[in-house]
Amino acid sequence: MISEREVESIAKLADIRIQKEELGEFTVQFNAILEYFDVLDRVEAAGEGRADLVNVFREDEVRPSLPVEDVLANAGSTEETFIKGPRVM
């Protein structure tokens, strides 16, 4: 069972602000979701999944990158071809 305190700390780590009065509702939802996993655990066919599907690779071959205009298209703010972000450190 997940507690309200755990929900609060997960919200903080996920950088999502939630109100105190919303905590109860989210806690109920978290627990409901986790209960589905208990259900899944009881399904036999789930087993180990595709244990044979390993080693999926790509060759070390250069592919074209995006044009810089496209890269910057969604950036809220830019300087030269940098993306401008909040000051950190």
Add this chain to the structure above:
Amino acid sequence: MKVIIGLEIHCQLNTDTKLFCGCSTDYRDDPPNTHVCPVCLALPGALPRLNTKAVEYALRVAKALNLEVAEECEFSRKNYFYPDLPKGYQITQYDRPLAERGVVEIEADDGTPKEVRITRIHLEEDPGRLVHRSGRDRAGYSLVDYNRSGIPLIEIVTEPDLRSPKEARRFLNKLRNTLEYLEVFDGEREGAIRVDANISLVGHNRVECKNISSYKGVEKALTFEITRQKNQIARGHEITRETRHFNEGRGITMSSRSKEEETDYRYFPEPDLRPLRVRDWLDDITLPELPDARKARFVAQYGISHNHARTLTGDMKLANFYEKVAGDDPVLAATWVADTLLGELNYRDMKIDRVPPAHFADLLALVRVDAITDRSGVDALRTMLDEGAAGEEMELPSAVVDRFGLRKAAGDEFDEVAAQVVEAHPDAVADYHNGKGGALNFLVGQAMRETRGRADARDLGRRIKELLENKEA
């Protein structure tokens, strides 16, 4: 007070493309954000595809450092928010790394061999690069360049087996050298290596110094930190368990803003990538001759001293260069490369790959057949390197020697100069016959000046002495 140091070293693997996408890693002279794609920019729906070369390179390192490769390993997500991390998580390896438990041998401070245990090696992607510009209007911003985002790294973690900053430096040199011999790493690339160091004094709390980005920086940061911790203890303060950042410019470590409690990264297996079963790849990996083996071979094959062999094999390019010029007189070549050339290169801040081996071999040939004196040899070398440093084409040393007339004076010319000097200084000649020891040196000095260094002092001395003895007779 016993010092305990453990290192976490992040090294860039020199693949052509990034770890999970086909963007080129060679962004050196390109503007920011020109080597990015939906994957390394974390656009919705983009999926990572693992670079097989990066895995192979990491395995080479694991083999060379004697690690046990896991039968199966996998990638995990490390979740945190920072502007240089577009996905909101870094793909790394957590509880199932590629390889564990290895060992590297170095020289301890007392010169004895010492084993440093390697805890693990894992693969991970580098975040982007942040630039902080100063200036009032920019004070509230960082600039982000994602060209580095997704560059393949290996993280090598050691056990806390190092006992001094010098040992740490030697370990790093050995590691760098080994990685270069394996041809998986280019230590000269910007950002090629980044070190986090854990350091404590026995019986006290441990401090982590993050983000040291040069070899010299590691020794400096550790030395600073040991002094700081000793002073704290001497003043009766306990050491705070914390993370500190090394300020390279000022040579000091500074406490990072309070991140006292362990950050919760909520690691979980990366669902977009399949596990790896690559242990049997080791069978196909043939390791090249590594530094220690090459050093031993240099001593055995070329008959050079241990010190010379260590210097020459301490850098793969230097060792390759030496083998190209060793020729008929490897001992002479070792002396000239290790004792003369290296110093001249350092003085000019030049790299060994700027020196054409054929030019240097030409110089060695002149010295070897005694066509020039050592001093003229150094002069010719300096002229050649100065031309190179100025961006000009380097002249062959034999051409320099001819241009400046540096060839050793022939026998006749010797005799002539010796005779002239003896003739011109009757006082010194008299002094010599009166048993004044300095007189001969004075005459030789005069003769050396006449020949402008083209003659051996010893040869001239012998010739002048003959003349003086004959004169008396």
